[in-house]
Amino acid sequence: MAMWLAKSRIITNFLKTKICTPNNSYKTLAGDCSRKPRGLWDNSSAAVLDFRRPESARAGGQVEAVAYSDDDDNDANQAMEFPGGRVTFTHQMKFISESPEKRVPCYRVLDDDGYPIPGSSFEQVDKETAVKMYRSMVTLQIMDTIFYEAQRQGRISFYLTSMGEEAINIATAAALTSDDVVLPQYREPGILLWRGFTLEQFTAQLFGTKDAASGRGVAYSLKMDNKEACAVAFMGDGCTSEGDFHAGMNFAAVLEAPVIFICRNNGWAISTPISEQFRSDGVVVKGQAYGIRSIRVDGNDTLAVYSAIRTAREMAIREQKPILVEALTYRVGHHSTSDDSTKYRSSNEIEHWRTARNPTTRFRKWVQTNGWWRDEDETELRESIRKQVLNAIQVADKTEKPSLEELFTEVYDRVPANLREQEKSLRETVKRHQQDFPTDVPV
């Protein structure tokens, strides 16, 4: 018994030095927090704790308790076996506070003026990548402005801008490889831009798919395929309130799926501010609740986002586990063209983030300081993109709309008999009553 107690104490003390408590300051990114001693509890608990499924389902490495106070020494030698693992006793009744003493700090690399913060660690970005990233951010900005206007003019039916979130869009895309499967929500057109979607293609169609849960499904398939790739699912702060978020996170952790959950915490879900969305310290703290490694990053710092995603990707693939990234940012534009956000927030606040905290300007400063960009390049780029977008719109205006046949195709893999009948019937009706139908549907 004494030997057992002594051994337990040694184990617990060893672990304590490895544990990241909310009250300790975090060390470097790849420091102690990421290296959880795997299977430390396994040998001692194996015989007793067979409540769980065998093999891959065993949660051996995640059994360490997170210490929330420092005076447990008296009880450190007392431990109890429960389904799920061993926990140490305490005779002090303590409730875990609903909010930590300090909020989880936010990883950033560039200061507000675009200068690297001394001592910061980040992935180096070469000139070619940096310039491509910057050009993409500007393209996204201009594209957003013009398409928003086009909707206002009634030329397109709907649009969502990504203003203020250009860094998240582009830096993430740049940090991933083309093998990684991205499941965007609706504020990530920059990912498509980066991956070769042309302005002409954007113009030709409006889209946006939301599916936090599908990220796990794809990731699980990648896992089964043993591919050197991960899945990436995007969501906003509001989305984390959906039941699906809980299911997605929990499953990803249990099934050990290589997926990166990226939450764009931009402060607003249409008119619902963060304070009315959840009462936790943002989204990053929810990661640990599911057994998922997480990080909070400055979403308006292009280099920080790039570094964080690169590392997250490497972890997800190497360790075959999910990672949660909370990118703090601000939604400068309205939620969509169906929203007027000046109705529920101050124009001063919007203006502040649009100018002083603009991610594109901030990154531009860094790129220019490196001698990779000049003012002339800026003018030339902006003019050229603007022309391209306006041209694309002109072309799209004149292009035909989908034909009647396309109303019925792709519902299923092959058009079933009943739909072929319906199409035939519709054609006859249109022919007989042409005046009742619009002229922009080619038959």
Next chain:
Amino acid sequence: MWGIIRQRAACKGNHASNLEQGIRAIALRTFSSSAKQMTVRDALNSALDEEMSADPKVFIMGEEVGEYQGAYKISKGLLDKYGPDRVVDTPITEAGFAGIGVGAAYYGLRPVIEFMTFNFSMQAIDHIINSAAKSNYMSAGQISVPIVFRGPNGAAAGVGAQHSQCYAAWYGAIPGLKVLAPYSSEDARGLLKAAIRDPDPVVFLENELLYGESFPISDEVLDSSFSLPIGKAKIEREGKDVTITAFSKMVGYALQAADILAKEGINAEVINLRTIRPLDRSTINSSVRKTNRLVTVEEGFPQHGVGAEICATVVEDSFEYLDAPVERIAGADVPMPYAANLERMAVPQVEDIVRAAKRACYRSH
């Protein structure tokens, strides 16, 4: 006396051929020592096994499907045979594992997602409809979703209101989904194989009370390449006087009703729908054009039910052929009672079908 003459006149029944049919039906069911027998449970299990063996992309996911061998033992033996990567036990989160399934299907796998009953599919219905059914269309054919959602549907016995609903009508309304409802073991094998091989999302509605029922099964059906066409109904019993449509458990009831009706000179044609979506309107209409009378049977709620759709389609396409109003037999318009005596009153019984057929033949009392 008048009654008998009216009966003969109204229903054009032929006693001799009814007798023949009756004998054939009895022979098929009782003298089955020559034909092999298989339970629906084994039919489903063997179909899953064979399809998993043939295609490594097929995998099963759901609650209790692995270690427990399946809540209803449908996936018995499959974990041992294929391992935990292909028979995946999940936490109790339908929205979660249905979503995973759809994501896996997007990527190219062929998941078979089991709901312990379709009542729980309501937790995942957004994924079934918005993530699965509509994806091929919304992506202009670029994202196909070869997924199967299967599990017991409809009433069992004494499981109460929240565990007894039939979802045929709800899922049957959705473009992009295919909805199947097997009755016999042959149906179960053939349709499940077809569902797994199909590139589109399929909702596969089984019935808990049918799992243990045995049906004769031919060698052709036992072959691993066997499959049944989706969208084709089966005429289980040919007749001339009235058409009775049914699916799942009600097919058995309809056949029993047909036997009773035969004794009274009414020759009923029983159609086993097999597929709810796409509905085999052509078989239904051809039958009604032959018999001129229609009785639809289902266990689910009457309003906006499968029978309502069948009635509409027959009225649209074969109005002049109807000699009587369409009779709809459905479950009672109440949440399923728990009290056993009331539960019996809330689902169609054989006698209800018999009376409806007689009404359609102008023979109600």
